[in-house]
Each structure stands twice: as C-alpha cells, then as structure tokens.
Amino acid sequence: MNDSLKNKSLIKCSDVNVYYADQQALFNINLDIKEKEVTSLIGPSGCGKSTFLRCINRMNDVIDICKVEGSIKIDNQNIYDPEVDVVELRSRIGMVFQKPNPFPKSVYDNVAYGPKLHGRILHQSDLDSKVQESLERAGLWAEVKDRLQEPGTSLSGGQQQRLCIARAIAIDPSVILMDEPCSALDPIATAKIEELIDELKSKYTITIVTHSMQQAARVSQRTAFFHLGKLIEVGDTEKIFRSPEHEQTEAYVTGRYG
Amino acid sequence: MTEEHIVTSFDDELKELTDGLVNLGSLAQAALANVEVALKTNDHNLAQQTIDADKEINELELKLEGMTFNILAKRQPMANDLRNVFSSVKVSLFLERIGDMCKGVCKRIVKGDLLNAKSPKTIDALVGLTNDVQKNLDLVLEDYAQGKADKALNVWRSDIKIDSSYASILTAILDDIKNKPEAIESLVPLFFIARYLERIGDQATNIAEVNYFIVTGEVLTDDRKIEIEEETVF
Numbered sequence: 001m002n003d004s005l006k007n008k009s010l011i012k013c014s015d016v017n018v019y020y021a022d023q024q025a026l027f028n029i030n031l032d033i034k035e036k037e038v039t040s041l042i043g044p045s046g047c048g049k050s051t052f053l054r055c056i057n058r059m060n061d062v063i064d065i066c067k068v069e070g071s072i073k074i075d076n077q078n079i080y081d082p083e084v085d086v087v088e089l090r091s092r093i094g095m096v097f098q099k100p101n102p103f104p105k106s107v108y109d110n111v112a113y114g115p116k117l118h119g120r121i122l123h124q125s126d127l128d129s130k131v132q133e134s135l136e137r138a139g140l141w142a143e144v145k146d147r148l149q150e151p152g153t154s155l156s157g158g159q160q161q162r163l164c165i166a167r168a169i170a171i172d173p174s175v176i177l178m179d180e181p182c183s184a185l186d187p188i189a190t191a192k193i194e195e196l197i198d199e200l201k202s203k204y205t206i207t208i209v210t211h212s213m214q215q216a217a218r219v220s221q222r223t224a225f226f227h228l229g230k231l232i233e234v235g236d237t238e239k240i241f242r243s244p245e246h247e248q249t250e251a252y253v254t255g256r257y258g
Numbered sequence: 259m260t261e262e263h264i265v266t267s268f269d270d271e272l273k274e275l276t277d278g279l280v281n282l283g284s285l286a287q288a289a290l291a292n293v294e295v296a297l298k299t300n301d302h303n304l305a306q307q308t309i310d311a312d313k314e315i316n317e318l319e320l321k322l323e324g325m326t327f328n329i330l331a332k333r334q335p336m337a338n339d340l341r342n343v344f345s346s347v348k349v350s351l352f353l354e355r356i357g358d359m360c361k362g363v364c365k366r367i368v369k370g371d372l373l374n375a376k377s378p379k380t381i382d383a384l385v386g387l388t389n390d391v392q393k394n395l396d397l398v399l400e401d402y403a404q405g406k407a408d409k410a411l412n413v414w415r416s417d418i419k420i421d422s423s424y425a426s427i428l429t430a431i432l433d434d435i436k437n438k439p440e441a442i443e444s445l446v447p448l449f450f451i452a453r454y455l456e457r458i459g460d461q462a463t464n465i466a467e468v469n470y471f472i473v474t475g476e477v478l479t480d481d482r483k484i485e486i487e488e489e490t491v492f
Contacts, residue, residue: 213334241340243341243474243476244337249337250338254263254335254338255336255339256263256264257264
C-alpha cells in the first residue's frame with residue numbers, strides 16, 4: 001500500500017479564497033494534507049502556493065489588506081474560527097523560510113527560545129535535553145555541541161537552516177511548513193536538508209513550497225500544482241511527475257509553460 | 259499545451275533522439291526486408307551484406323544511448339519527456355536486437371544451403387512468417403514516429419498468430435526430419451531461422467508496449483491487454 005492510501009488527512013482546506021484588497025490571489029482551494037507525509041506545493045511564481053502555505057498558520061493575518069475565506073481545519077478545528085488562539089496555533093505549526101533567519105542569539109538560545117516562550121519547560125535540565133533532542137533531530141547536534149554558546153549567525157548557511165528547523169521542532173509542532181527552504185543553499189547543504197525532511201516525516205506533517213521539480217520528486221509523497229491562484233492538480237508525486245492528469249501540470253513540470 | 263519547451267535546445271535534443279530512433283527503425287526494417295528476399299531467393303550475397311550492415315545498427319544504437327544519457331543528466335526530464343527519453347533506451351535496444359536476429363537468420367542462410375533442405379513449403383512458411391513480423395514492425399514504428407499507440411493492441415493480437423505460425427513451422431520441420439533424415443543438417447538451421455523470426459515478432463510487441471506507455475503513462479500488462487480486448491468487443 002502506498003503512503004497516500006495509508007495516512008489520514010490532518011489538514012483539510014475547503015473553498016479557500018484569499019484576497020489582497022480587491023485582487024484575488026487564491027480561488028476555491030480544496031486540498032487535504034495527509035498526516036506524516038511530505039506534500040509539495042509547486043507552480044510558477046505568483047501562482048499562490050506561498051500565499052496558501054501562509055494561510056495554514058495564519059501568517060496572512062498580519063497583512064491588513066489580506067482577507068481569507070473558507071475553512072482550514074487542523075485536527076477538525078477550523079483555524080480561522082474567532083476563538084482560536086493564534087499564538088497557540090503557531091506553537092503547533094513550525095515554519096521554515098527561504099533564507100535562514102536565526103535569532104541574533106546563541107545556538108542554544110535559538111532552540112530554547114520557543115519552549116521558554118510558551119512556558120512549556122520549567123527546569124534547566126529539561127531545557128538542555130529539549131535543545132539537544134531538537135538539534136539531534138535536525139541533524140545538527142554533532143556539528144554544534146561544542147559551539148552552543150556561539151551566535152547562531154556564525155554557522156554556515158546550511159547549518160543555520162537546520163538550526164531554524166531545530167528551532168521549529170523544539171516546540172513539538174504537528175505540522176512543519178517550509179517555504180523554499182533550500183533555495184539559498186548549496187547542493188551539499190540542500191542534500192542534508194532533504195535527508196532531514198525525509199527523516200522528519202515519520203514524526204511531523206510537512207508541507208513544502210519548492211521551485212525545484214526534482215526536489216519535489218525527491219522529498220514528497222504528494223504534490224499539488226498551483227497556477228494563477230487555482231489548484232490545478234494534486235496527487236501522488238510519482239503520478240504527477242510520471243503522467244499528470246492535466247495538460248497545464250504537464251506543461252509546467254516538463255518546462256513548456258510560458 | 260504548447261509543444262515547445264522554454265529551453266529550445268532541449269527540443270532540438272529530443273528531436274535528434276526521435277529522428278535517430280526512426281532512422282534505427284528504418285535500418286532494422288531494411289535488414290528484415292533483406293531477410294525476406296534472401297530467404298525467398300537463397301541469396302547468399304544479400305545475406306552477407308545484411309550481416310555486414312548490422313555494425314551500422316549497433317553503432318547507431320550506442321550513439322542513441324549516449325544521447326539519452328546526456329539528456330537525462332542535463333535536462334532531468336519529467337512526465338511525457340521522461341517517459342519518452344526513458345523509453346528511447348528500450349526501443350533502441352529492441353531495434354538493435356532485431357538487427358542481431360536478422361543477422362542470425364542471414365548467417366544460417368550463408369552457412370547452410372536452404373535448397374538442400376528440399377522443403378519449399380517450410381521456406382514459404384518462413385517467408386510468410388517474415389511478412390507477418392514485418393507488418394507488425396512497420397505498424398509499431400509508424401506509431402512511434404507519430405507519437406501514437408493506436409496499433410499496440412492489433413500488434414499484440416497478431417503476435418498470437420505469429421506464435422501459432424511458429425509452432426506450426428516447428429512441427430513441419432520435425433516431420434521433415436523424420437521423413438528425410440539425410441537432410442537434417444540443412445533442416446536444423448530452419449529451426450533457428452523460425453526462432454529468430456518469432457523473437458523479432460516479440461520485439462515488435464515490446465515496442466508496441468513501450469508506445470502505449472509513452473502515450474498513456476500506463477504499463478500495458480497482459481491483464482490490461484485482456485481488459486482492452488473485452489472493452490473493444492461488441
């Protein structure tokens with residue numbers, strides 16, 4: 001049985017429309033994201049994939065002119081319900097950005113920041129364990145265990161990105177959102193992040209925006225293709241890259257779009 | 259969908275690959291046409307020419323393999339391009355095998371003497387088998403050149419007939435051996451010729467299956483063939 005049949009949907013998006021003032025950016029998006037799988041969002045620049053990703057942790061809330069309609073349910077709770085605590089919501093959803101953005105703090109404090117902020121860990125020894133565990137899961141511990149008090153910004157680009165992943169998982173999220181996490185990295189650092197994504201999917205539900213078709217093919221089990229704000233096709237990644245249903249998808253993945 | 263890639267040199271490379279495969283197909287067809295004539299006329303010179311010409315088929319197959327290798331490394335094709343490029347390796351290998359088998363038939367013609375077998379009916383049957391195999395090869399190569407898979411099922415159906423003809427020929431040769439044991443040395447090569455021709459038929463069926471995969475993205479399994487058969491029977 002393939003993974004797509006095995007896993008249940010953790011995130012259910014129904015009739016999602018997004019507007020920036022009068023400009024509609026997403027049109028009636030209906031997409032289920034399965035638990036403990038990697039889902040890739042692909043499509044040309046401006047297609048709405050990053051906008052959609054940012055709807056999942058309500059990052060668009062900070063943009064005054066942005067309006068989100070429809071429902072996005074995580075574990076059957078609509079995250080756009082008025083009673084939802086956005087801070088608590090974001091503690092369940094980690095986010096990794098295109099450019100590594102460690103805090104101007106030590107490696108240790110970068111990872112410890114979230115658990116301390118959310119008041120989840122009271123004892124120093126527990127915090128030490130959480131920092132070590134998160135760095136280990138991010139595949140970074142061996143490289144930084146003797147540099148924990150050095151600034152996070154002193155690490156290489158690839159290490160900084162893995163530090164950001166460690167920071168994201170330190171708060172025990174169920175979902176990790178990644179917006180082009182490797183686009184600023186060299187091929188070796190990219191390979192390490194991709195290897196890490198593959199390992200992390202056993203514990204987390206991961207959604208990744210990527211411009212690299214090959215990366216989507218390597219890391220994800222499901223792929224969704226967006227075009228001009230519409231979800232054109234979603235399916236098993238192998239199917240999307242072997243014989244997609246829609247001509248627009250085929251045109252894009254084969255480099256004929258233009 | 260526009261047919262052209264944003265990177266036009268990728269289109270050029272794909273066209274070069276397809277043209278090369280069509281060319282390889284023409285060489286395989288020519289070799290099989292020579293087999294037909296050499297069988298009919300016991301033409302040793304033509305058979306020898308066909309044996310010598312196999313080198314050209316082998317060289318072109320290697321060239322196409324190199325082109326495919328470079329496209330995979332440089333372009334990392336996806337979807338229909340990936341199916342096309344991946345399948346080109348298989349098709350060129352099937353065509354190269356057809357060349358080898360035509361060469362095998364021609365070697366038997368050159369080494370043995372078909373007239374000494376004194377089995378004109380068997381020779382006629384072998385020519386008939388060659389014609390059936392030629393038809394299938396022509397159909398699948400026409401499909402390939404046009405990017406279609408329309409003839410795949412017809413070819414599969416007629417390969418069953420080819421297998422049946424092959425079995426009949428084997429029985430006839432066995433009967434001849436029983437009746438004319440003194441001609442056994444001339445009759446045994448006919449076994450090999452029949453076998454080569456039947457295998458060429460199989461290669462045509464293989465190409466039909468590849469065409470189907472390129473066009474539909476689905477593998478044409480035996481079960482799927484039966485399903486299509488049932489769907490198309492009214």
